[in-house]
Amino acid sequence: MPRSSRFSVALHVLTHLADTAQPLTSERLAGCVGTNAVVVRRTLAGLREAGLVASSSGPGGGWSLARDPSRVSLQDVYTGLGERLLNGIDVTGPGVRRAPGGSCRIQRAVAGTLDEFLADAEQLLAARLARITVADLAAQLGPSALPRHHSRAG
Amino acid sequence: MPRSSRFSVALHVLTHLADTAQPLTSERLAGCVGTNAVVVRRTLAGLREAGLVASSSGPGGGWSLARDPSRVSLQDVYTGLGERLLNGIDVTGPGVRRAPGGSCRIQRAVAGTLDEFLADAEQLLAARLARITVADLAAQLGPSALPRHHSRAG
DNA sequence: CCAATCTGTAACTATGTATGTTACATGCCA
DNA sequence: TGGCATGTAACATACATAGTTACAGATTGG
Numbered sequence: 001m002p003r004s005s006r007f008s009v010a011l012h013v014l015t016h017l018a019d020t021a022q023p024l025t026s027e028r029l030a031g032c033v034g035t036n037a038v039v040v041r042r043t044l045a046g047l048r049e050a051g052l053v054a055s056s057s058g059p060g061g062g063w064s065l066a067r068d069p070s071r072v073s074l075q076d077v078y079t080g081l082g083e084r085l086l087n088g089i090d091v092t093g094p095g096v097r098r099a100p101g102g103s104c105r106i107q108r109a110v111a112g113t114l115d116e117f118l119a120d121a122e123q124l125l126a127a128r129l130a131r132i133t134v135a136d137l138a139a140q141l142g143p144s145a146l147p148r149h150h151s152r153a154g
Numbered sequence: 155m156p157r158s159s160r161f162s163v164a165l166h167v168l169t170h171l172a173d174t175a176q177p178l179t180s181e182r183l184a185g186c187v188g189t190n191a192v193v194v195r196r197t198l199a200g201l202r203e204a205g206l207v208a209s210s211s212g213p214g215g216g217w218s219l220a221r222d223p224s225r226v227s228l229q230d231v232y233t234g235l236g237e238r239l240l241n242g243i244d245v246t247g248p249g250v251r252r253a254p255g256g257s258c259r260i261q262r263a264v265a266g267t268l269d270e271f272l273a274d275a276e277q278l279l280a281a282r283l284a285r286i287t288v289a290d291l292a293a294q295l296g297p298s299a300l301p302r303h304h305s306r307a308g
Numbered sequence: 309c310c311a312a313t314c315t316g317t318a319a320c321t322a323t324g325t326a327t328g329t330t331a332c333a334t335g336c337c338a
Numbered sequence: 339t340g341g342c343a344t345g346t347a348a349c350a351t352a353c354a355t356a357g358t359t360a361c362a363g364a365t366t367g368g
Contacts, residue, residue, distance in 0.1 A: 034249020095188020212365030
């Protein structure tokens, strides 16, 4: 199962970032998530282009959120990653590789119907993802769960 | 990920079956779809258990629809195949293989939220698939498009 | 009962995709 | 300049899906 874990990794990392004020290195994040630093960089590269996170080089550098967590929806993440939730479906079927001309009308009817359905479904799911934010994920940890640096007036 | 063409293959085959009265062999169907006879049998095995199609051995045997095409929804097919439309998403992430105990609370929060979302989404998509039937697919071919064996007087 | 036809299924191969890993170039700060 | 961190290419590994071969079981017709 090469099931993509990029979405899960991205959310895990983003929630970590939402929970601290200082930048976190790829190495550190990889340790938290249970993967490799390069994988973290690869995953976060898309989110950086989407303006969700920022990265800085040099000592003390690393990754940090570019927006307030409540402004980062799961749809933003999903779009930034450039993934398709419904990617596991081959609309055209195996025959197209052999006879790209479209073997019969039935094949085209099936492909058309599936295409339409998938496009519709993608929109539907995206709308649902838009309702959830990284702040919602962080809130599940409890307000006092992790050490915050300046969240409360003292 | 290797995109599954099973759904597409199944719909293609079912539409073929909806368009003829006599049973069609796996070999013949495989030729239409552009794949192998064994693949057709593997795919249709699930649909047979679901009561959508019937198979018969021996000369003159093959596959045929077990219900009227208008009674076979895409949800029936999808369920019969035992596939998950949203299977391409790894909810837990890569860390679980290494530290199955659940490394941190964040991982569990992400997994829980994603699980909930995916379950919700699956239901949503299934409901949409229930609206489309194999008869709808066959109707896209036009009533006189394919040679029927006893549709016309003459 | 035998031969031909077709399904049912296990076992193996081939292939594509995601991830893990290594290596090296680039940028930032003291 | 030296140390730390990102950026990315290149290669290795893992795994799911599809393709293929082989053979067992079931049905039809002489």
